Amino acid sequence: xxxxxxxxxxxxxxxxxxxxxxxxxxxxxxxxxxxxxxxxxxxxxxxxxxxxxxxxxxxxxxxxxxxxxxxxxxxxxxxxxxxxxxxxxxxxxxxxxxxxxxxxxxxxxxxxxxxxxxxxxxxxxxxxxxxxxxxxxxxxxxxxxxxxxxxxxxxxxxxxx
Numbered sequence: 001x002x003x004x005x006x007x008x009x010x011x012x013x014x015x016x017x018x019x020x021x022x023x024x025x026x027x028x029x030x031x032x033x034x035x036x037x038x039x040x041x042x043x044x045x046x047x048x049x050x051x052x053x054x055x056x057x058x059x060x061x062x063x064x065x066x067x068x069x070x071x072x073x074x075x076x077x078x079x080x081x082x083x084x085x086x087x088x089x090x091x092x093x094x095x096x097x098x099x100x101x102x103x104x105x106x107x108x109x110x111x112x113x114x115x116x117x118x119x120x121x122x123x124x125x126x127x128x129x130x131x132x133x134x135x136x137x138x139x140x141x142x143x144x145x146x147x148x149x150x151x152x153x154x155x156x157x158x159x160x161x
Contacts, residue, residue: 006042008034009050016050023048072096079104124148131155 007029013020024031029044075097082088083104091097131151135142138158142151 004042004044005029007031007044007047008037008040009047010034011036015052015054017053018048018050020048020050023050076100134158 005028007024007027009016009020009031011033013031013033020031023029027044027046027048029047072094075091075094079088079091079097079100088101088104090101128148128151131148131154132142134155135151135158140154140158142154146154
């Protein structure tokens with residue numbers, strides 16, 4: 001064996017896509033686990049290129065993520081453009097785009113619901129004022145920030161007139 005025939009390669013060797021033992025044999029190299037040796041004095045300079053399985057999987061996953069993200073962003077942009085022109089259609093792809101679509105189509109409903117809530121709040125306020133007036137007339141003390149339920153209970157406990 002020649003003096004510079006050692007291929008220092010981090011193990012475990014099964015993590016590589018290539019058959020590193022076969023590559024070493026083909027190139028006349030002896031593999032030594034680079035994780036367990038400190039000296040690299042006999043290191044071969046012309047060693048084969050290898051790729052780890054994790055790197056290959058990560059590259060595929062990144063490609064899938066990039067494609068999904070690109071499709072999602074395109075669907076959101078299309079939805080925003082359609083909404084501003086008034087011709088909105090439900091997207092076929094993209095979880096975020098579909099959620100945005102659902103939100104955008106519910107906006108008129110939401111504003112109607114807000115108006116209904118405002119009307120309920122106004123009715124509740126007038127009910128509270130009526131309950132407080134009845135308690136004042138009967139001389140019953142109550143907290144200034146008492147809830148409508150508390151005031152209604154106090155009124156229900158008033159002696160019948």
